[in-house]
Amino acid sequence: MLPDILNRVRNLLLLLLLCLHFPNGAFASNISKQGWIGKTDPSSYSNPEDFVSTQLHLKWEVDFDKKTIAGSLSYEFDVLNKTATQLILDSRDIHIERILSNGNPLPYSFGEEHKIFGSPLKIDVADLSKNGGKLKIDIDYKTDPKCTSLAWMEPYQTSGKTKPFLFSQNQPIHGRSLYPCQDTPSVKTAFTAEITVPKDLLALASAVPTKEAPQENGDKRVYKFSQKIPIPSYLMCIAVGDLKSKQIGPRSTVYAEQEILELAANDFSDVEEFIVAAEKLFGKYEWEVYNLLFLPRAYPVSGMEHPCISFFSQELITGDKGGIDVLAHELSHSWFGNLVTNRNWQEFWMNEGFTVFAERKILGAIKGEEYRQFVSIFGWTRLTFDADNLKDEPDIARLVVEKVADPDLFLNTIPYEKGYAFLYYLEKTVGGPSKYEPFLREYVKKYRHKSIESNQFKEDVISYFPQEKLKGIDWDTWFHGPGLPPFKNNYSNVLFKPCLKLAKEWQEWNINGRAESPFSKNDLDKFLNVQVRQFVQELVDGEDLGWEKVKQIEQIYGMHNRTRNNADIKMRWFQLCAKAKWHEALPFMFEYVNQEGRFGGLKRVYKELYKWEEVRDKAIQNWEENKKFKMTVTVKSISKLLHIDT
Numbered sequence: 001m002l003p004d005i006l007n008r009v010r011n012l013l014l015l016l017l018l019c020l021h022f023p024n025g026a027f028a029s030n031i032s033k034q035g036w037i038g039k040t041d042p043s044s045y046s047n048p049e050d051f052v053s054t055q056l057h058l059k060w061e062v063d064f065d066k067k068t069i070a071g072s073l074s075y076e077f078d079v080l081n082k083t084a085t086q087l088i089l090d091s092r093d094i095h096i097e098r099i100l101s102n103g104n105p106l107p108y109s110f111g112e113e114h115k116i117f118g119s120p121l122k123i124d125v126a127d128l129s130k131n132g133g134k135l136k137i138d139i140d141y142k143t144d145p146k147c148t149s150l151a152w153m154e155p156y157q158t159s160g161k162t163k164p165f166l167f168s169q170n171q172p173i174h175g176r177s178l179y180p181c182q183d184t185p186s187v188k189t190a191f192t193a194e195i196t197v198p199k200d201l202l203a204l205a206s207a208v209p210t211k212e213a214p215q216e217n218g219d220k221r222v223y224k225f226s227q228k229i230p231i232p233s234y235l236m237c238i239a240v241g242d243l244k245s246k247q248i249g250p251r252s253t254v255y256a257e258q259e260i261l262e263l264a265a266n267d268f269s270d271v272e273e274f275i276v277a278a279e280k281l282f283g284k285y286e287w288e289v290y291n292l293l294f295l296p297r298a299y300p301v302s303g304m305e306h307p308c309i310s311f312f313s314q315e316l317i318t319g320d321k322g323g324i325d326v327l328a329h330e331l332s333h334s335w336f337g338n339l340v341t342n343r344n345w346q347e348f349w350m351n352e353g354f355t356v357f358a359e360r361k362i363l364g365a366i367k368g369e370e371y372r373q374f375v376s377i378f379g380w381t382r383l384t385f386d387a388d389n390l391k392d393e394p395d396i397a398r399l400v401v402e403k404v405a406d407p408d409l410f411l412n413t414i415p416y417e418k419g420y421a422f423l424y425y426l427e428k429t430v431g432g433p434s435k436y437e438p439f440l441r442e443y444v445k446k447y448r449h450k451s452i453e454s455n456q457f458k459e460d461v462i463s464y465f466p467q468e469k470l471k472g473i474d475w476d477t478w479f480h481g482p483g484l485p486p487f488k489n490n491y492s493n494v495l496f497k498p499c500l501k502l503a504k505e506w507q508e509w510n511i512n513g514r515a516e517s518p519f520s521k522n523d524l525d526k527f528l529n530v531q532v533r534q535f536v537q538e539l540v541d542g543e544d545l546g547w548e549k550v551k552q553i554e555q556i557y558g559m560h561n562r563t564r565n566n567a568d569i570k571m572r573w574f575q576l577c578a579k580a581k582w583h584e585a586l587p588f589m590f591e592y593v594n595q596e597g598r599f600g601g602l603k604r605v606y607k608e609l610y611k612w613e614e615v616r617d618k619a620i621q622n623w624e625e626n627k628k629f630k631m632t633v634t635v636k637s638i639s640k641l642l643h644i645d646t
Helices: 002-021 258-267 271-282 325-332 349-367 369-389 413-430 433-447 454-464 475-480 496-508 529-541 547-557 567-579 583-595 599-611 613-629 632-641
Strands: 051-063 068-079 086-091 095-101 108-110 119-124 134-142 150-153 165-168 189-198 202-205 215-217 220-231 238-241 244-249 252-256 291-295 309-313 340-342 450-452
Touching: 051 238, 189 202, 189 238, 202 220, 244 258, 244 271, 252 258, 252 271, 258 291, 271 325, 271 349, 271 433, 309 325, 325 349, 340 349, 340 433, 349 369, 349 413, 349 454, 369 413, 369 529, 413 433, 433 454, 454 475, 496 529, 529 567, 547 567, 547 583, 567 583, 567 599, 583 599, 583 613, 599 613, 599 632, 613 632
Parallel strands: 051 189, 252 291, 291 309, 340 450
Antiparallel strands: 051 068, 068 134, 086 119, 095 134, 108 119, 150 165, 165 238, 189 220, 202 238, 215 220, 244 252
């Protein structure tokens, strides 16, 4: 009987250790684990149920010629299971040079390689784990030139045209190609870093730069960073380039190439106002600094929320602060996603749905509630479009995804806008902002530095609010039903109605009639940028206007010039021009697609150009000549759209 008693005691101790490290149920789940590649996360081979990383010191040396990073990692793990014999880390195309513990070599091997998930790196630690406590592991390695996290940009892809540029994108599961790690959002690790780069370039990371000056080492320079708040691997980042800086607030510095630095600093000078508004809503900003990095035009998305240094597309620089709404989104991640994190990528809405809700709360506080209502309508139209596109893929059209698949597939509008719709619905259901905002502050306070799942949020809502307020909530359908949600919120359309009215008038106007045009330049002068965007979107979504009518829109409103500095309107305008087959606008369309880096805008215009049989070959030729200026993910996406083999 004694061995059985000892086993039960050991199991209880293990359970206690798990609860201490994951006090809010990071390992609890009602989702079936069929098809999971690990016990903790469907997309991670790692075993944090046995060992969990708590501290990391990394040394990276960037080699632009070889397009690799030579890395040295010094990990510290807590041993949760003394009987575990292997430490398993995620990796993809990683070249290991050696693995040590206390100076002694450790045996290791790679498991079978998976196209999406990479290979498990299995390290033999049987002699080290049996005593419990801490486990220290040192790993020397190199990345591969085809590392999916890293984007190596040639000088001609930058604004300055003279020096190369590097940036990373780990989300969702590309961290494992940058460094061996527990590549799951359920594990958070504090870290320090030393990054060695060419002397004439500057390095940044998702951490606070140390106050000591960078160290000179021949033709190299070493930058040091410290991140005291534990973060998951998808938020680890690096950026290296010919960067200059300018302080724009007590907690914020803009980094950009010299050619765009002042423009970026002016457009985003209101950052402190946004931080203060967010703090009033969600509690203290914990990350010490909120810096902004503006990347070259080829950057394929609008932004990425790395702690301490958000990445932004320079397409957001409009000259009139028209791109600052994206700032509200990336800043909101400082509470939702970075501080309170989704347990795994099946729970991605816990990251993005909350962030969109927080973003619009901030915008409502700064720009007024009607503005929040307007962008909520815009979000609903995006959700409707994506839900229709995903009707044949219901498994990934849910807030809580049960399917085990490439997490890149989950990066659609569903977690963002369906998640937002649910949180807005809850706010209305429980009694409005005065009731809901205090709950959100308590939610952040309770789960800060933790990774959680939907059922924990549900339990908190149920325990916080009176039961009579919650009786009508269909939790199961909201969480697990595919497509559009079971309830459509009623948003105010005060700002939306003028856009719809003007678009309808253009659609119904008989251009061949004798009556003069009923439109004037002033129609759009009184609109906000987001209203102009919605007006053009309504025209895109409607019946084909024909090139004559689109030409009239240009002549009256001067759309080519009006949209020159606003890429979000510009992409829709040239989509409309291509859809209407307006030949005279072709030079402007090609100018746009050759400058734009974000694949969302490129998709819009190239899709219509491909449909236009008369110019299809010219569009393909233009893409072939200019794709070298785009990122790999963009090249794959647009080449597929144009039916070109890559």
